[in-house]
Amino acid sequence: MTTSSITDLFEHNRQWAAQMEREKPGFFTGLMAQQKPRYMWIGCSDSRVPANQITGLEPGEVFVHRNIANVVVPTDLNCLSTIQYAVDQLKVEHLMVVGHYGCGGVLAALQDARIGLADNWIRHVKDVRDKHAALLAAVPLPKRHDALCELNAIEQVMNIAHSTVMQDAWARGQKVQLHGWCYSLQNGLITNLQMSVPDVAGLAEAHRQAVALVAERAQS
Numbered sequence: 001m002t003t004s005s006i007t008d009l010f011e012h013n014r015q016w017a018a019q020m021e022r023e024k025p026g027f028f029t030g031l032m033a034q035q036k037p038r039y040m041w042i043g044c045s046d047s048r049v050p051a052n053q054i055t056g057l058e059p060g061e062v063f064v065h066r067n068i069a070n071v072v073v074p075t076d077l078n079c080l081s082t083i084q085y086a087v088d089q090l091k092v093e094h095l096m097v098v099g100h101y102g103c104g105g106v107l108a109a110l111q112d113a114r115i116g117l118a119d120n121w122i123r124h125v126k127d128v129r130d131k132h133a134a135l136l137a138a139v140p141l142p143k144r145h146d147a148l149c150e151l152n153a154i155e156q157v158m159n160i161a162h163s164t165v166m167q168d169a170w171a172r173g174q175k176v177q178l179h180g181w182c183y184s185l186q187n188g189l190i191t192n193l194q195m196s197v198p199d200v201a202g203l204a205e206a207h208r209q210a211v212a213l214v215a216e217r218a219q220s
């Protein structure tokens with residue numbers, strides 16, 4: 001792995017901008033007019049989980065919010081504002097919470113490790129851990145971390161579904177679907193956690209099935 005210096009970053013940027021313009025003349029001026037992404041990605045801040053590269057999406061195609069352990073809290077004005085803007089203004093069609101295996105924030109929650117100020121943030125992942133204590137206790141230890149990464153993504157989808165933004169959007173008939181995914185640092189592949197929620201009516205059943213699949217994967 002090469003370590004870039006700050007001057008390298010500017011050089012990379014110049015090369016990238018030139019290459020984009022070469023391959024797609026007018027790309028930047030086209031995007032200046034408007035952004036019309038179909039997707040919103042809520043993921044972990046982890047440097048190894050870049051939304052655009054993983055999904056092959058270009059600038060303008062995915063609206064992104066990232067924080068430690070991809071947590072959605074109803075009192076987090078930052079996260080809620082991005083969701084509200086994405087749903088109400090940009091009219092995204094799909095909103096995915098993307099956890100990742102090997103997430104350090106999730107591991108800290110699992111092990112009750114002290115990492116600093118973020119302990120208070122990780123508390124939300126501990127709530128997920130405690131909610132699914134019985135399921136996790138039945139999972140062999142090496143796989144317990146993975147299982148909590150999956151459960152955390154699923155529960156954050158629930159939090160979005162229960163937000164006033166989503167409740168209002170669905171109530172007015174807007175087509176916007178929620179998804180729970182988990183990304184593997186090991187092979188670069190995304191696992192679909194089958195937590196796909198097209199409307200409020202399907203929420204409880206989607207949650208039940210997705211959680212059952214977590215248990216199934218953990219035992220396989």
Ligand code: CO
Nearest residue numbers: 044046103104
């Ligand atoms: Co992480």
